[in-house]
Amino acid sequence: MNTYAKVVVPGSPITKSNFKLHNKDGRAILPSNTGTSNDRYAIYEEKIAYYARLQNPGVILEESLIAILKVYYKSEKRHPDTANITKSIFDGIEKSGLIVNDAQITRIITEEFYDKENPRFELEFFGESKYKISYSVEEKIEPSEKKLYTSLRKSPASKLLKTTKDKKEENTNSSTCEFCNKKVKEDNLIKGNGGKTLICRNCFNKLF
Structure with missing residues (x-):
């Protein structure tokens, strides 16, 4: 049984649209052929699914998983909210068949980086039967410059x-x-x- 997989998807990561419709049965849908900007979210999921399967042929992760997600944005000033980006990524991974259901991801660490020349995301899965995770938060010896976000909010x-x-x-x-x-x-x-x-x-x- 596989306990590890890695997926690297090139291009600027995007979050899932808040745009939703419901079909005649009341199920939420994400259109992909409307000719509007909303299509890009469904297309992005398909892109993720393609790379996940291409890079992990025959692999199916069936147990509970630890996920390490590294997101590389093109611009430091303008990019999606990293806290919300996991939904579109994991939906695409589930669609690929690499995992059974995104509910099996029990631990997630998400990190934000910037790469103007090669925006992408790198996602690693570790099966909990074989791997464990630990982390620590330590005070810096020399404080770095604060990265403020208050100016982005509307007063x-x-x-x-x-x-x-x-x-x-x-x-x-x-x-x-x-x-x-x-x-x-x-x-x-x-x-x-x-x-x-x-x-x-x-x-x-x-x-x-």
């Missing part, structure tokens, strides 16, 4: 700068299909993602 004052015109545009868009951008009546709209995403019945039927 309450900035939220108040939204004009009445902006609010009117938002109200107008709430009756517009996210796919064909046509205005339709409310009774011809299907809501997804907790009501944040609207799609007309015509576009919805084309997806299925």
Whole structure:
């Protein structure tokens, strides 16, 4: 039985979209052929699945696992939230058949790095029957420069700068299909993602 596997997927890692629709049976779906930016999340999962199987032919990890994930972003200033990136990665790995279910990953360590020339993620799996993990947090002898993120947050004052015109545009868009951008009546709209995403019945039927 295999107890180790490694997957390296080139390209800038992306997080799973918050965009979700539900099919006629009520199951959440992630479209891949809409012609919009939402497709890239489903395509990214397929890319992960391809590399996972290519790099680990015939390997199936069936036991509980330790996962070490190293994410290399292209830019230090603009990149997805690392805390949320594991979902799209593990969904792609599960789709490959390398693991049975992402629930078997019981321990995860995620590290963030930067590589402008070669953005990627490197993921290693270790079976708990053979491997164990330990870590420590130690105080630095010489403190390094603080890496602050407060400037990335929108202050309450900035939220108040939204004009009445902006609010009117938002109200107008709430009756517009996210796919064909046509205005339709409310009774011809299907809501997804907790009501944040609207799609007309015509576009919805084309997806299925």
